[in-house]
Amino acid sequence: MQVVKPGKILINNEWCESQSGKRFDVINPATELKLTDVAEGDAADIARAVKAARQAFESGPWKTMSARERGRILNRVALLLDKHKEEIAELETLNNGKPIHETRNADLPLSIETFEYYGGLADKIHGDTIPVNGNFFNYTLREPAGVVGQIIPWNFPLLMAAWKLGPALATGCTVVLKPAEQTPLTALRLGEILLEAGLPAGVVNIVPGFGPTAGAALVTHPEVDKIAFTGSTEVGKTVMQLASSHLKRVSLELGGKAPNIVFADSDIDAAVNGAMRGIFFNQGEVCCAGSRLFLEERIHDEFLSKLKTRVEKMVVGNPLDPQTQMGAQVSEEQFRKILGYVEKGKKEGAKVVTGGSPAQATGYFVKPTILEGVNNEMTVAREEIFGPVVCAIPFKNHDHLVHQANDTVYGLSAGIWTRDIGKAHRLAKEIKAGTIWVNCYNCFDAASPFGGFKQSGFGRELGKYALELYTQVKSVWVSLD
Numbered sequence: 238m239q240v241v242k243p244g245k246i247l248i249n250n251e252w253c254e255s256q257s258g259k260r261f262d263v264i265n266p267a268t269e270l271k272l273t274d275v276a277e278g279d280a281a282d283i284a285r286a287v288k289a290a291r292q293a294f295e296s297g298p299w300k301t302m303s304a305r306e307r308g309r310i311l312n313r314v315a316l317l318l319d320k321h322k323e324e325i326a327e328l329e330t331l332n333n334g335k336p337i338h339e340t341r342n343a344d345l346p347l348s349i350e351t352f353e354y355y356g357g358l359a360d361k362i363h364g365d366t367i368p369v370n371g372n373f374f375n376y377t378l379r380e381p382a383g384v385v386g387q388i389i390p391w392n393f394p395l396l397m398a399a400w401k402l403g404p405a406l407a408t409g410c411t412v413v414l415k416p417a418e419q420t421p422l423t424a425l426r427l428g429e430i431l432l433e434a435g436l437p438a439g440v441v442n443i444v445p446g447f448g449p450t451a452g453a454a455l456v457t458h459p460e461v462d463k464i465a466f467t468g469s470t471e472v473g474k475t476v477m478q479l480a481s482s483h484l485k486r487v488s489l490e491l492g493g494k495a496p497n498i499v500f501a502d503s504d505i506d507a508a509v510n511g512a513m514r515g516i517f518f519n520q521g522e523v524c525c526a527g528s529r530l531f532l533e534e535r536i537h538d539e540f541l542s543k544l545k546t547r548v549e550k551m552v553v554g555n556p557l558d559p560q561t562q563m564g565a566q567v568s569e570e571q572f573r574k575i576l577g578y579v580e581k582g583k584k585e586g587a588k589v590v591t592g593g594s595p596a597q598a599t600g601y602f603v604k605p606t607i608l609e610g611v612n613n614e615m616t617v618a619r620e621e622i623f624g625p626v627v628c629a630i631p632f633k634n635h636d637h638l639v640h641q642a643n644d645t646v647y648g649l650s651a652g653i654w655t656r657d658i659g660k661a662h663r664l665a666k667e668i669k670a671g672t673i674w675v676n677c678y679n680c681f682d683a684a685s686p687f688g689g690f691k692q693s694g695f696g697r698e699l700g701k702y703a704l705e706l707y708t709q710v711k712s713v714w715v716s717l718d
């Protein structure tokens with residue numbers, strides 16, 4: 238296993254300590270032991286980082302570099318990530334607790350393809366010519382948004398950095414990135430790769446630190462033009478309020494409480510697989526997790542019995558073991574929060590079909606959990622648990638289902654399992670969510686947009702849609718007289 242080195246702050250392509258000299262511990266959630274420590278950035282470090290990003294945006298090689306050359310740098314980042322993917326997958330697993338099988342097969346390949354995708358897109362970003370009235374030539378320019386503050390969560394630490402940096406760099410923005418305090422390590426490793434790939438000084442600055450100090454300082458800094466945030470809906474609301482002080486542009490990717498809907502006419506075995514993938518992938522620490530499992534009444538019992546059999550065979554434990562299917566929750570706080578929700582569910586009348594308790598004496602492992610007898614009004618069906626707990630909710634018919642599926646403050650994603658293609662497409666229109674998976678779940682591609690309806694946020698990441706977040710349009714009028 239690799240030696241995990243202490244982390245620093247990246248400003249202007251130099252690794253430095255925080256001005257306060259403070260550091261914070263990074264824990265391995267599978268062992269509860271300290272992995273390393275990292276420099277703790279706060280407002281003073283954010284100010285230095287923003288200054289570097291502003292300078293890099295206004296002058297120097299980044300501003301004058303061709304879009305194609307920016308694309309080449311992004312492609313080099315992809316190649317370097319690929320070269321070091323084993324080491325980085327292990328680092329992610331050590332820090333986050335997720336199974337190595339997932340970091341190898343999801344986090345790393347998806348991060349690599351995100352840099353490849355935006356490497357390819359960089360020189361294809363352009364405005365339009367517009368046939369206006371009168372004797373004028375009118376055209377639009379798509380210019381970078383400027384200095385961007387990016388705040389990311391701990392559930393997919395490298396991948397969220399890739400989703401944020403890829404489009405921001407393709408469009409010519411400069412960035413101050415704040416990783417989550419629980420999981421700063423792969424973002425810092427990515428910083429080393431950005432330097433190796435030849436990114437000019439100040440273009441990406443990485444400041445590890447805590448939300449209310451480093452995060453809030455980034456959101457309120459007057460020289461930051463745009464904030465891109467992924468995290469909880471609660472903190473998203475704070476971020477939006479703070480950003481209003483300078484009317485910064487904001488995009489938010491927040492929580493979810495996705496309906497995963499199984500009809501009696503579906504391929505039941507495939508749907509059982511989909512229900513598992515929907516909730517147990519990444520220990521359920523996924524904003525689009527299929528946490529409300531809607532089952533058509535007449536298959537409810539059969540489905541739950543099949544699901545229970547499968548769930549009880551899941552391999553939970555050492556995240557570094559390639560056979561492991563579910564690892565540790567990211568922190569003690571999350572571990573306790575999840576178990577607290579199970580207790581609350583029981584008090585409100587839900588029954589534990591399986592799981593509902595810690596899986597090991599040491600480490601923040603929670604058994605994969607199924608709750609039945611849940612109705613859509615219970616706390617466990619309304620609030621985001623962000624853990625491996627699925628709530629089974631029976632439904633009678635189409636109208637009953639659509640009402641319940643949409644009866645949530647969230648709207649990030651939904652799953653639909655049926656062999657009736659017409660029904661699937663009708664429902665895909667009726668469900669208020671940013672992503673609909675039909676006979677599949679948790680599918681991602683750098684080319685396909687992702688983002689929320691309602692309190693799951695606004696703005697779309699990935700694909701060409703993300704360019705909207707990081708560019709602004711200028712209309713130029715030229716008199717032809």
Ligand code: ADP
Binds near residue numbers: 416453
């Ligand atoms: P979770 O509740 O899932 O831990 P959070 O929404 O708290 O997720 O955290 C997501 C990111 O937001 C992290 O990088 C965290 O440090 C940051 N953050 C937390 N509070 C604030 C805040 N007040 N201002 C800016 N960023 C914050």
